[in-house]
Amino acid sequence: MSESKDFLRSIVEEDLRSAKYTEIVTRFPPEPNGFPHIGHAKSIAINFGIARDYSGHCNLRMDDTNPTKEDTQYVEALKDAVKWLGFDWGEKVYFTSDYFPRLYDYAVELIKMGKAYVDSLSEEEIRQYRGTVTEPGRRSEYANRSVEENLDLFEKMKNGEFQDAEHVLRAKIDMGAANMKMRDPLLYRIRHVHHFRAGDKWSIYPMYDFAHCLSDYIEGVTHSICTLEFENNRDIYDWVIETLGLKPPRPYQHEFARLGINYTVMSKRKLLELVEGGYVSGWDDPRMPTIAGYKRRGYTPESILNFCDQIGIAKANSMVDVSQLEFCIRDDLNTKVPRVMCVMDPLKVTIENYKGSEEIDASYYPHDVPKEGSRKLPFAKEIYIEREDFMENPPKGYYRLTPDQPVRLKHAYIITCKEVIKDADGRISEIKAVYHPDSKSGSDTSGIKVKSAIQWVSAAEAKRVEVRLYDRLFLAEIPEGIEDLNPDSLKIIKNALVEPAVVNEKADERFQFEREGYFYADPIDYTDENPVFNKIVALKDSWAKKTKVPQNTEKPQVKKEYVEGEVAPMSEDEQVLFDRYTKELKLNSEVANTLARDKRLSHFYDEALSTLNSPTSIANIVANEVARELKEKEADTLKFSPKQIAELVKMIDEGTISNKIAKQVFEQMAQSGENPVQIVQEKGLVQISDPAIILPIIDEIITKNPENVAKFKAGNTKLLGFFVGQVLKGTGGKANPTVVNTLVAEKLN
Numbered sequence: 001m002s003e004s005k006d007f008l009r010s011i012v013e014e015d016l017r018s019a020k021y022t023e024i025v026t027r028f029p030p031e032p033n034g035f036p037h038i039g040h041a042k043s044i045a046i047n048f049g050i051a052r053d054y055s056g057h058c059n060l061r062m063d064d065t066n067p068t069k070e071d072t073q074y075v076e077a078l079k080d081a082v083k084w085l086g087f088d089w090g091e092k093v094y095f096t097s098d099y100f101p102r103l104y105d106y107a108v109e110l111i112k113m114g115k116a117y118v119d120s121l122s123e124e125e126i127r128q129y130r131g132t133v134t135e136p137g138r139r140s141e142y143a144n145r146s147v148e149e150n151l152d153l154f155e156k157m158k159n160g161e162f163q164d165a166e167h168v169l170r171a172k173i174d175m176g177a178a179n180m181k182m183r184d185p186l187l188y189r190i191r192h193v194h195h196f197r198a199g200d201k202w203s204i205y206p207m208y209d210f211a212h213c214l215s216d217y218i219e220g221v222t223h224s225i226c227t228l229e230f231e232n233n234r235d236i237y238d239w240v241i242e243t244l245g246l247k248p249p250r251p252y253q254h255e256f257a258r259l260g261i262n263y264t265v266m267s268k269r270k271l272l273e274l275v276e277g278g279y280v281s282g283w284d285d286p287r288m289p290t291i292a293g294y295k296r297r298g299y300t301p302e303s304i305l306n307f308c309d310q311i312g313i314a315k316a317n318s319m320v321d322v323s324q325l326e327f328c329i330r331d332d333l334n335t336k337v338p339r340v341m342c343v344m345d346p347l348k349v350t351i352e353n354y355k356g357s358e359e360i361d362a363s364y365y366p367h368d369v370p371k372e373g374s375r376k377l378p379f380a381k382e383i384y385i386e387r388e389d390f391m392e393n394p395p396k397g398y399y400r401l402t403p404d405q406p407v408r409l410k411h412a413y414i415i416t417c418k419e420v421i422k423d424a425d426g427r428i429s430e431i432k433a434v435y436h437p438d439s440k441s442g443s444d445t446s447g448i449k450v451k452s453a454i455q456w457v458s459a460a461e462a463k464r465v466e467v468r469l470y471d472r473l474f475l476a477e478i479p480e481g482i483e484d485l486n487p488d489s490l491k492i493i494k495n496a497l498v499e500p501a502v503v504n505e506k507a508d509e510r511f512q513f514e515r516e517g518y519f520y521a522d523p524i525d526y527t528d529e530n531p532v533f534n535k536i537v538a539l540k541d542s543w544a545k546k547t548k549v550p551q552n553t554e555k556p557q558v559k560k561e562y563v564e565g566e567v568a569p570m571s572e573d574e575q576v577l578f579d580r581y582t583k584e585l586k587l588n589s590e591v592a593n594t595l596a597r598d599k600r601l602s603h604f605y606d607e608a609l610s611t612l613n614s615p616t617s618i619a620n621i622v623a624n625e626v627a628r629e630l631k632e633k634e635a636d637t638l639k640f641s642p643k644q645i646a647e648l649v650k651m652i653d654e655g656t657i658s659n660k661i662a663k664q665v666f667e668q669m670a671q672s673g674e675n676p677v678q679i680v681q682e683k684g685l686v687q688i689s690d691p692a693i694i695l696p697i698i699d700e701i702i703t704k705n706p707e708n709v710a711k712f713k714a715g716n717t718k719l720l721g722f723f724v725g726q727v728l729k730g731t732g733g734k735a736n737p738t739v740v741n742t743l744v745a746e747k748l749n
Helices: 007-017 038-053 072-084 096-112 123-129 147-158 208-219 228-243 268-276 291-297 301-311 322-333 542-547 572-584 589-596 599-611 615-630 642-653 659-672 676-683 691-704 706-713 719-730 737-748
Strands: 025-028 057-062 116-119 168-171 186-190 204-206 223-227 252-256 259-261 318-320 346-351 357-363 374-380 382-386 407-409 414-422 428-435 456-458 463-470 490-498 510-513 517-521 532-537
Touching (some): 007 038, 007 223, 025 038, 038 057, 038 259, 038 301, 057 208, 072 291, 096 116, 096 186, 186 208, 228 252, 346 490, 589 615, 599 615, 599 642, 615 642, 615 659, 642 676, 691 737
Parallel strands (some): 223 252, 259 318
Antiparallel strands (some): 382 456, 414 428
């Protein structure tokens, strides 16, 4: 078990300590509609890892409730991913489709209880009836159907007597619920589609929210661990189980932050677009973030699991730098794989004074790696070196071979250039050199000083291989789709040369090609006639160099010193803005100063203000939240727009959401670019201002804290803040603080 305990394991331990459960059962329940990606690897590691750590069991369940997208190839890919990562699901793989008869019976039971009805509204009408974040929905007139009519219609739906979308089955809950997912959610829809396991037996298929919780219950799952986007679905999860009165033990849902990685897309829809559009060779293309892709590229299960362990389990979504994943594979391979020599762009070198041939014994591992192994390097008169390791007119600091500078051949001798041969086009075609017999590596007595060693291969013994140089698939840090593809994400070198041991001895499947990176024998295309190697990762983060801001080579100016309390004077334009902000718009001078001195912020602020006339509220968000984002990003890379900030502020001004909730919404906007109204709607974040809802919570908190009530009435009025805070906490931060403050004060007085 990991030394640092995450919040999910703390929950599990408390549930065991309180005897809520005697055995822990988790599940990994993917929909088989695509290949699993690195985000699934995190979920696999969490669910199977927790089951392992507490001597429980984790079920592998295929959530096969949407026959339009699912396929057996995806089932096999999911099984292979779990197995490759080192986990065992036991004797059987579970399928939600196995429970279709039982789920149907549960739905019938809800109808008989008056808790579900067949609705005949169109999809568009259902959407319109749903209401908005500020307005309750209205229930369909079809909700008045009798139990008998609903049962008859539902059976006919099952028997295939209606067209797709002609009817749906809905739960009867609350069309005015703050959590919009609770506004009579759909339980079943009609789909006349062949199911890859159930065949044509069913014409109706359960929705995720209905099937998932009941599948968990049927399997005896204790902890249903989901990503944060299912947080608002938890209300439905609990409603179904509690309404049906299912006997304990029952499962409970817990959410964790999903994995986001820059320069990567993990939407199955976008990944499918890459595959079907031919932008990649398939789901297992080594550039894809799928587990199959990482596996084919040469990543190890240990590196993936170590990455998942390093990023941890959090409650808030965040973006992980892909370089952290690349570090994990380098760190894993560094002490594992043999180091060999490969020449990507060969340049012939003829050593004129060398006679005969020999084999040089060379270790596969440097002295600081606790692993043994060596091979024989054939050495002869004709060798190949990397073309970039010779330069006729080198710049300062170039330490490899030049007409005037000798160099060491790694594991072998020092050579000196004597003549440069060029072809008709002026391109260097051969180097004539001499070697120094007394300079052999390990027994050098030549006294010749060199500053570097270069790789080489014997011309006669080297093996020709195909090398596939993979780079990141996307150029954009937060890619939208194919428009952000990296045109140089794959380069193929057909005639690279490697030392013979790489192919003849097959010392390993993975190698470090010295100075080039880590490589893997492609498990599909590699043959003895055409060896193919995939580049797993470079030795260092090459993207850090690509994105690094160029250093200013000019002589640095002496930093101006200012007397404490004194600030740099504003420019004329900045002063004009400051005066407008403070005098005309009545902004706080500190906020106005922040906006006026930053052109990006002032431009953003003015654009937002042109959409909504709320100068103070917009200014506060721009000067704080937006300013924080712009410290790390350029304005044109922000995921949100001034108009969206204005929409967010409008909801604050209208009392739809609180300032606290607004910060949560902003964080999601910054990550995903989603519209703030949509975020509030989907997550049910509408601020609660109705005293009828707030007062019972206040009463409960007052009852639980008699000592503090007495202290307040005795004169400790500071405790008002304590009670207000407890009420806000009890509503998940959704209650209107002003209303709460007034109601609490009235109750206590």
